Amino acid sequence: MSVKYVGVLWNKQKKRYDKTIALLAILYLVLFVGFNVLLHPTISPEALLVRSTATLALLMLHVILAIGPMARINTKFLPLLYNRRHLGVSMFLVATIHVVFSIIQFHSLGNVNAFVSLFASNTHYDSFVNFPFQVLGFYAFIIILLMAATSHDFWLNNLSPKVWKSLHMLVYVAYALIIMHVMLGVIQLEKSPLLIGMLAVGMLTIITLHLVAAYKTHRADTKENIEEEGFVFVSNLEDIKPNRAKVVTIANESIAVFKYEGKLSAVHNACKHQNGPLGEGKIIDGCITCPWHGYQYKPNDGCAPEPFTEKLHTYDLRLKEGKVYVNPNPKPEGTHIEPLSYE
Amino acid sequence: MITKLRKRHRRVWLVIAVVLPLLFIAAYTSIPKYQLQESPSNTINESLITLKFPMKAWLTKSETGAYHLGLYVNEYESSVAAQVYLTNIELNDYVKNGYLIGTVNGAGEYSFTVKPEILEPHHNFIVIYDPIKQKQIYNPIRVEE
Numbered sequence: 001m002s003v004k005y006v007g008v009l010w011n012k013q014k015k016r017y018d019k020t021i022a023l024l025a026i027l028y029l030v031l032f033v034g035f036n037v038l039l040h041p042t043i044s045p046e047a048l049l050v051r052s053t054a055t056l057a058l059l060m061l062h063v064i065l066a067i068g069p070m071a072r073i074n075t076k077f078l079p080l081l082y083n084r085r086h087l088g089v090s091m092f093l094v095a096t097i098h099v100v101f102s103i104i105q106f107h108s109l110g111n112v113n114a115f116v117s118l119f120a121s122n123t124h125y126d127s128f129v130n131f132p133f134q135v136l137g138f139y140a141f142i143i144i145l146l147m148a149a150t151s152h153d154f155w156l157n158n159l160s161p162k163v164w165k166s167l168h169m170l171v172y173v174a175y176a177l178i179i180m181h182v183m184l185g186v187i188q189l190e191k192s193p194l195l196i197g198m199l200a201v202g203m204l205t206i207i208t209l210h211l212v213a214a215y216k217t218h219r220a221d222t223k224e225n226i227e228e229e230g231f232v233f234v235s236n237l238e239d240i241k242p243n244r245a246k247v248v249t250i251a252n253e254s255i256a257v258f259k260y261e262g263k264l265s266a267v268h269n270a271c272k273h274q275n276g277p278l279g280e281g282k283i284i285d286g287c288i289t290c291p292w293h294g295y296q297y298k299p300n301d302g303c304a305p306e307p308f309t310e311k312l313h314t315y316d317l318r319l320k321e322g323k324v325y326v327n328p329n330p331k332p333e334g335t336h337i338e339p340l341s342y343e
Numbered sequence: 344m345i346t347k348l349r350k351r352h353r354r355v356w357l358v359i360a361v362v363l364p365l366l367f368i369a370a371y372t373s374i375p376k377y378q379l380q381e382s383p384s385n386t387i388n389e390s391l392i393t394l395k396f397p398m399k400a401w402l403t404k405s406e407t408g409a410y411h412l413g414l415y416v417n418e419y420e421s422s423v424a425a426q427v428y429l430t431n432i433e434l435n436d437y438v439k440n441g442y443l444i445g446t447v448n449g450a451g452e453y454s455f456t457v458k459p460e461i462l463e464p465h466h467n468f469i470v471i472y473d474p475i476k477q478k479q480i481y482n483p484i485r486v487e488e
Contacts (some may be wrong), residue, residue, distance in 0.1 A: 003415055044448060047424065106475050121476040129373040130477065158470050165348065172355050180412035196371060202366065209362045214353035221346055252346045 017083040028056050037241055046105050048243065053098035055185075057321070058178065060091035062202045065175060071280065071291065078280065081291050085151055092148035093293030097140045102134070133185030140177035143170045156293065161274045191224050221249040231325035232316050237342055242263075245288075247251055247279035250328040254279070255315055258288060258299050263339035265299035266315035266326050271312070301336040398470040400488040402457070410462060412486065414442065414453040414469065425480055426472045429457065432483050433467040438472050448473065455459040 032052040036043055067084050070077040079153060107117035116139060124130035147168055149155070182199060225231040225248070235246040240259040247256050247269055254269035256279030267288065269279045276292030284328070287296035287305060297304050302312030311334035316327040319340055331337060400414040414427065425448070430441025442461040447453055468483040 047448065124477070128369065134475070169351070169355065172359060176366075179363060180366055180370065182423065183367055202369065203363065206354065207363070210352070210356040211360055213351070214356055217349050218353060249346060254346055307464060 009243055012078075014086060018086050021087055023295075025056060025090065025094065025150075032056070033324075039295045046101065050101050052100060053094050053101070056093055056273055057095040057098055057197075058182070059204075060087065060094065061175065061178065062206060064088055064091060065171070065206050066209055069209040072213040072217060072277075073209070075280065078282070078291050082294065085293075089148050089151060092144050095141055095144055099138070102137075106134070107233040129184070132182050133181050135289070136177045137181035140174040143174040143177075147174075149169060156274065164274060167208060175206070175238060182270075216273050219255075220247065221252075223249070228320075228325060230269060230329075231316075231327050233325050234324045236322055237264075237319065237324055240324070243283040246324070247282075248326060250326075250335075253320070253328065253330075254327070255326055256288075257317065257326060260286075260299060263299075263341050264317050264319070264324060264341035265337065266296060266317050267299065267302045268330065269314075272304075272312065278312075300335055300339050303334045313317040353453055374484070386449060399487070400484045402462075410457040410459060412455045412457045412469075414447070416447055416453065426471040427453075428472060429466050429486070430468055430470055431463070431484070432468045432470075433465060435455070437468075437483075438470050438479065441466065441470060 029052050032055065033048055035046055036051070041113050049175070062176050064084060064087055067080045067087075070258060071081040097284075103114050103118060106112040118134060119132070121136075122130070122132040124132065144263065147170070149166065150159065150167060151226055159167070159316045179199070182195075185272065186195070186224040200229050232248060234248045234255075234257050237259070240246045240257065243258075243260050244255040245258045249252055249255075254277075256269040257266045260283040267278065269277060271290040271292065273290065273293055273295045276290040276295070278288055278290055280299070281289045283299065284296070288299050289296050295304065295310065297310070297312055300314075304310040304312045313330035313333050314337045315330060316337060318325040318327070319342055402411045403411050403413065405411060411430070424446045425444055427442035427445050427447055428438055429444050430437045434440045444457060444461075445453070445455045469486055469488045470483050471480045472478070473480050
């Protein structure tokens, strides 16, 4: 969250995170190159570059896709979610090296345009096993390129949440394309049981994490609400952690009830920025902070601190015998409601 | 995430959870069941630069009874690791009906251990095949004995 556009929004934590990403990436590349040179002394430098960046980008993509569901399953992983955008852009840079050098190595030596060669050197588009697998990887790269290009705050603010989120959900299509790029390409040539096994484990892990997270949120969304005089039960007071929230879904509307400084406040659970899950965020410096991009709101009136202008719906709360209830009828956006004190 | 978005995510992943593993298995089971040999040993032989032909292949039998196929690659212009097939060029689609015995990725001298059961009488040509562009790189080379 920034008043003006800046190239990269770094703070101390993000710098530490980015340095860790860079160090781990370099360590991976060194180990990959070292082992390959030892095991396959005849391997060419070009092949090493293409393969090391391919496997690194694939590994990073798996980590990126695991962060979202992990943070929904366990809030301990939320700090990873706050920094996911930088990891995504880093993955794009590694994938770019792989794509550029693959096109140079495999398609630029003849007298045909490299991109024409990419699409026309293998035309078995009607075959499953002989399908031109490089085309799958290329389309996946186009999606990742669009995501990286629109990840900047300028695009976040100027594309509508609906368009931006739809575009970025294409990462799942890109993931499927990349899995098939590997299975119809590299695996057919290399036949390495280690590679196939690791890919299968990675794919099943990602699928399982997303299904478990989806099941967890679906169960919460469809939970039967207990009503009392127009108020709906949210949670026992003791079950809400300090500076965190409990989320309740009533008639498809999600409400986040925050507990902070001996008080309770309720706001609509969707961030005005990109519909991020505010209830999965926490109170930082007295403000509700969205886990996706750090947008902030004051809990008592749902207003973003000045000079920002975003506003959320707020809700009346009631506390009875240690149980927290919310009135599901929203107040107009930005309406101040005196926080409910429980001390 | 808003409820609508969560529902969309859930549906997308339910589809992926069914379709992607099926495609994965289909791709895995369609891997050609060639008899891939051990990785070849490769040493650059400078004297080969004088050869007029880009390749030379020969078959030898060691004292232990094992068969070795030697391969000189002089002028290797492809940038991809190519597959080496032992085949009968009289066959239709003789690349896919041949035996995959290893790969080459540059000029040099290669040695492949060949299983006796694939040494059929008329399988006496070596074909070098680019698996990316799915085409032969050189004309078939007769194996000398």
